Amino acid sequence: MSSLRQSLARIFAFFHKPKLDSDLEAEVATHLDFAIEENLKRGMLPEEARRHALIRFGGVQQAREHQRATRGLPWLDILLHDLRFTFRTLRRDTGFAIVAVLILALGIGANIVVFSVVDTILLRPLPFPEANRLVRIAPKVSKCGASCATYSTDAVQEFQRQNKSFSDFTGYDAFTAPGNWKLTGGGVPVPVSEIDVMDNFFHTLGVQPLMGRLTFTAQESLPSGAPVAILSYPFWKRQLNADPHIIGKAISFGNTPTTVVGVLPDTFDFGAVYAPGTKMDVFTPYVYDRVREYGNMISLTGRLKPGVTLAQAQAEADLLFPTLDFSVKEGYKAGYTAQLWDLKDYVSGSLRRSLIVLWGAVGLILLIVCVNLSNLLLGRAAARSKEFAMRSALGAARGRIVRQLLTESLVLSAVGAILGLGLAFGAVFYLAHQGSIALPLLSSIRIDMAALVWTVFIAVVAGLLFGIAPGLRISSGNLQAALKDSAASTTGGRGTARLRTTLVVSQIALACVLLVAAGLLLRSFLRVLDVDLGFEPSHAAAISLDYDDSGDPVKRGVFDREVLRRIEAIPGVQTAAMTDSLPMSRNRSWGISAKGKHYEPGELPGTFVYVITPGYLNAIGMRLIKGRDITWEDNDPKQAVVIINETVARYLWPNEDPIDRIATVNGDDARVIGVIADVRETNAEAKSGWQMYISTAAPQFHPSDSQLVIRSSLPAKTLQPTVLATLRQLNPGQPAADLKPIQLLVDHASSPRRFFVYLVGIFAALGLILAALGIYGVISYSVTQRTQEIGIRMALGATQGNVQFGIIAQTLRVAVFGIVAGAIASLAISSLMTSLLFGTAPTDSATFAVICMLLGAVALVAGYIPARRASRIDPMVALRNN
Amino acid sequence: MVEDKLDLLKGTLDLMVLQTLIAMGPQHGYGIARRIEQVSDDEVLLNQGTIYASLIRLQQRGWIDAEWGTSDNNRKAKFYSITRAGRKQLAVDTEYWRRLSGVMTRILANTPAGENQ
Numbered sequence: 001m002s003s004l005r006q007s008l009a010r011i012f013a014f015f016h017k018p019k020l021d022s023d024l025e026a027e028v029a030t031h032l033d034f035a036i037e038e039n040l041k042r043g044m045l046p047e048e049a050r051r052h053a054l055i056r057f058g059g060v061q062q063a064r065e066h067q068r069a070t071r072g073l074p075w076l077d078i079l080l081h082d083l084r085f086t087f088r089t090l091r092r093d094t095g096f097a098i099v100a101v102l103i104l105a106l107g108i109g110a111n112i113v114v115f116s117v118v119d120t121i122l123l124r125p126l127p128f129p130e131a132n133r134l135v136r137i138a139p140k141v142s143k144c145g146a147s148c149a150t151y152s153t154d155a156v157q158e159f160q161r162q163n164k165s166f167s168d169f170t171g172y173d174a175f176t177a178p179g180n181w182k183l184t185g186g187g188v189p190v191p192v193s194e195i196d197v198m199d200n201f202f203h204t205l206g207v208q209p210l211m212g213r214l215t216f217t218a219q220e221s222l223p224s225g226a227p228v229a230i231l232s233y234p235f236w237k238r239q240l241n242a243d244p245h246i247i248g249k250a251i252s253f254g255n256t257p258t259t260v261v262g263v264l265p266d267t268f269d270f271g272a273v274y275a276p277g278t279k280m281d282v283f284t285p286y287v288y289d290r291v292r293e294y295g296n297m298i299s300l301t302g303r304l305k306p307g308v309t310l311a312q313a314q315a316e317a318d319l320l321f322p323t324l325d326f327s328v329k330e331g332y333k334a335g336y337t338a339q340l341w342d343l344k345d346y347v348s349g350s351l352r353r354s355l356i357v358l359w360g361a362v363g364l365i366l367l368i369v370c371v372n373l374s375n376l377l378l379g380r381a382a383a384r385s386k387e388f389a390m391r392s393a394l395g396a397a398r399g400r401i402v403r404q405l406l407t408e409s410l411v412l413s414a415v416g417a418i419l420g421l422g423l424a425f426g427a428v429f430y431l432a433h434q435g436s437i438a439l440p441l442l443s444s445i446r447i448d449m450a451a452l453v454w455t456v457f458i459a460v461v462a463g464l465l466f467g468i469a470p471g472l473r474i475s476s477g478n479l480q481a482a483l484k485d486s487a488a489s490t491t492g493g494r495g496t497a498r499l500r501t502t503l504v505v506s507q508i509a510l511a512c513v514l515l516v517a518a519g520l521l522l523r524s525f526l527r528v529l530d531v532d533l534g535f536e537p538s539h540a541a542a543i544s545l546d547y548d549d550s551g552d553p554v555k556r557g558v559f560d561r562e563v564l565r566r567i568e569a570i571p572g573v574q575t576a577a578m579t580d581s582l583p584m585s586r587n588r589s590w591g592i593s594a595k596g597k598h599y600e601p602g603e604l605p606g607t608f609v610y611v612i613t614p615g616y617l618n619a620i621g622m623r624l625i626k627g628r629d630i631t632w633e634d635n636d637p638k639q640a641v642v643i644i645n646e647t648v649a650r651y652l653w654p655n656e657d658p659i660d661r662i663a664t665v666n667g668d669d670a671r672v673i674g675v676i677a678d679v680r681e682t683n684a685e686a687k688s689g690w691q692m693y694i695s696t697a698a699p700q701f702h703p704s705d706s707q708l709v710i711r712s713s714l715p716a717k718t719l720q721p722t723v724l725a726t727l728r729q730l731n732p733g734q735p736a737a738d739l740k741p742i743q744l745l746v747d748h749a750s751s752p753r754r755f756f757v758y759l760v761g762i763f764a765a766l767g768l769i770l771a772a773l774g775i776y777g778v779i780s781y782s783v784t785q786r787t788q789e790i791g792i793r794m795a796l797g798a799t800q801g802n803v804q805f806g807i808i809a810q811t812l813r814v815a816v817f818g819i820v821a822g823a824i825a826s827l828a829i830s831s832l833m834t835s836l837l838f839g840t841a842p843t844d845s846a847t848f849a850v851i852c853m854l855l856g857a858v859a860l861v862a863g864y865i866p867a868r869r870a871s872r873i874d875p876m877v878a879l880r881n882n
Numbered sequence: 883m884v885e886d887k888l889d890l891l892k893g894t895l896d897l898m899v900l901q902t903l904i905a906m907g908p909q910h911g912y913g914i915a916r917r918i919e920q921v922s923d924d925e926v927l928l929n930q931g932t933i934y935a936s937l938i939r940l941q942q943r944g945w946i947d948a949e950w951g952t953s954d955n956n957r958k959a960k961f962y963s964i965t966r967a968g969r970k971q972l973a974v975d976t977e978y979w980r981r982l983s984g985v986m987t988r989i990l991a992n993t994p995a996g997e998n999q
């Protein structure tokens with residue numbers, strides 16, 4: 001207690017110095033008066049009485065200082081003194097201070113941004129209450145995309161009934177196509193992303209409503225239920241002007257009045273967790289009965305009961321699943337198993353390695369920044385050696401001088417951190433508000449308390465790191481010698497130069513490691529861009545097509561043909577066609593097998609299925625290898641046709657001609673009429689799986705969605721108004737959807753890689769610039785130091801060329817050391833990146849060679865400038881100056 | 883080592899101040915210093931100024947209070963008085979000193995056999 005009390009008293013005293021000082025002065029004055037008075041009484045003369053009193057008191061100044069030290073916070077006094085001194089010093093040297101702070105701001109800012117990304121995606125729990133109990137459940141083997149990663153409603157209900165580990169199950173319809181709805185009733189219809197979720201979806205996740213309710217009633221989950229919807233916060237704000245009385249009101253989706261029952265909070269972002277890079281506007285009830293027969297539809301999430309571990313739940317699921325009894329179409333049930341993941345791991349686990357590499361890269365940047373500043377400070381300290389010598393002569397201890405220097409570097413670091421924080425806020429805002437990067441949780445990235453703590457931590461570590469070497473170096477120098485010597489800055493000249501060269505070598509090595517990593521990632525990225533996708537994204541664009549679907553395939557066929565006829569009539573349009581799903585956008589599979597052959601359950605993977613109109617293969621740029629395209633005449637329900645890809649053809653009819661064979665597609669017969677080259681269906685890096693293409697005209701394969709694909713030499717933006725006008729002539733309800741270049745889909749699929757390549761690339765560039773600055777700084781410092789020597793050599797007949805050559809050779813020596821060290825370090829480290837590379841070995845010699853040459857070239861340029869200056873030294877001036 | 887010695891001295895001074903305040907009642911800094919000198923028959927060579935650091939320390943710990951007042955000869959002076967916590971502390975410290983000095987006395991009296999003083 002008393003020590004706490006004492007601390008508080010000391011802090012109080014620190015802030016009340018003037019009052020306490022005047023109190024003490026008064027006390028001391030009274031004290032002396034008493035003493036003098038007493039002495040006078042004893043018969044001393046006034047002068048003697050005073051002198052005697054002072055002697056007895058024993059040093060007024062000491063007493064004051066002693067009392068102040070006891071009373072207040074002496075270390076804080078010293079710190080404040082150091083700080084005031086630091087600011088004065090830095091103001092005298094503004095150029096240096098600005099450069100140092102800017103470099104630090106970049107280094108620390110980059111670190112804050114990456115920390116925020118890592119924190120959001122990897123470290124922080126999902127934005128739900130007790131998120132560690134949320135579990136993603138999916139069949140163990142997933143060879144066929146979402147179809148094999150989902151369950152039927154029956155299975156979910158049966159699992160719910162029998163299990164003991166989970167308090168709740170919920171899910172959403174994995175096959176609702178985003179963007180297929182439209183908001184009507186106010187002029188041009190607005191496209192809307194809608195998804196069906198189970199009644200308890202938000203309840204299970206633990207999301208609290210902003211308004212209304214977030215659960216659907218049993219009635220609302222029936223086919224006969226009145227249409228209801230829950231709105232996302234951005235949709236409510238954007239489309240409904242944040243109407244505070246929206247609950248209970250009806251809004252029209254595709255002319256169906258739908259009652260709004262709830263609004264989600266701003267913090268909930270479905271896409272961030274379940275569908276990176278997409279925005280979901282409206283949530284509607286998942287209707288159980290309607291989809292019972294369709295097979296796997298539900299992407300399942302469960303909430304564990306408190307205290308149940310993932311392993312226990314997994315063990316239970318392993319026992320339970322083979323015995324579950326439910327009715328589902330033949331062929332779906334095979335392979336029903338359950339693999340449980342922590343939802344967080346499932347969402348972002350695959351990014352762990354990339355993020356760690358990114359974190360490492362940005363850490364390297366900070367190291368390079370520190371080395372660079374160390375170097376700058378060393379150069380500056382040499383110039384200040386007199387000042388330190390003076391202070392040392394006046395009695396400053398070595399620790400005191402080191403502390404002063406550390407205060408300076410910590411101040412620089414703090415100012416850099418504040419500026420870096422500003423930069424980071426901007427960058428984080430940008431990342432959170434741009435939706436084209438398909439990274440989970442990115443929209444919820446923010447600079448939070450953890451990031452601030454991290455900022456303080458790295459600022460302090462950086463400040464100590466780049467301050468300690470110059471501090472020790474300077475204070476260890478022969479300070480007295482510096483005082484005596486009248487020549488400029490000779491303090492520890494040799495030692496300092498060697499230390500600075502070592503620092504530059506390590507800086508080049510660090511930059512080399514960064515550049516090699518960036519180079520490998522870039523090369524991988526180029527390989528990804530270079531992949532044969534199986535279709536031709538350039539000059540193709542797609543728009544989401546709307547029509548009031550009567551379900552009549554004949555009517556629909558007539559409508560489709562008319563749409564395509566008019567679109568193809570637009571000048572600049574080469575060809576147009578429709579599909580229900582584009583490559584790299586949808587994830588749905590059906591079964592296909594060769595009719596008459598027997599397959600073991602689970603032997604055949606699911607097959608990605610696309611329902612297309614004639615001309616689609618052409619419009620998207622797929623290559624027909626054998627057979628023919630679908631025609632409008634392939635509309636006989638009894639004579640369904642199918643086009644398959646090479647992989648399917650090879651498996652179902654090995655070494656045989658698949659054309660005109662009969663396949664079983666979802667239980668129905670279909671004749672194979674063509675084989676196309678494999679298409680990458682999820683992203684450029686994943687090998688293609690099984691694919692089939694069936695006709696929109698065949699009624700049994702009724703498409704649920706429609707994308708109009710247009711091939712044209714005109715850019716999508718130019719074409720869009722005409723296309724929309726044409727579509728509206730035929731269907732006034734066509735929403736104002738965008739005509740999106742197909743390339744966007746491809747870019748979106750590779751956006752995580754692009755994101756990492758950009759960031760690591762930026763860091764590498766930063767590292768290269770800093771390394772160049774470091775080389776330049778050291779070489780020009782050495783030129784300055786050697787002015788006299790160079791002058792003498794030139795007076796003795798050395799040519800400009802000799803001098804330049806000498807200095808460039810010195811530069812190259814430094815660079816080669818750094819490059820060799822860096823290359824060795826890269827070789828050791830790059831194997832950690834193997835899983836992040838695509839078509840590139842971690843020891844890729846081309847990358848290494850290019851990076852080494854690049855660094856060498858940069859070093860040459862950085863060394864050439866001082867070399868040129870050295871060669872222009874006038875021997876007479878150089879000699880006279882000394 | 884140097885600091886240890888100072889600490890001991892400081893502690894001693896604090897104890898003297900507390901005891902003086904108990905004996906004399908509220909007193910100003912000069913009075914306390916003089917009293918200590920007198921009681922010790924001037925054996926303690928006291929730098930009177932050091933008393934002020936001790937007074938601050940005791941105040942911070944809540945063992946004494948201070949108040950500006952007027953002295954007998956009409957001078958404005960700061961008067962210090964011991965608090966209840968101070969009395970308790972003084973009792974504790976006094977007991978400690980008695981025990982310590984008892985032990986010290988016994989140990990110093992315990993001369994080695996066969997050695998002439």
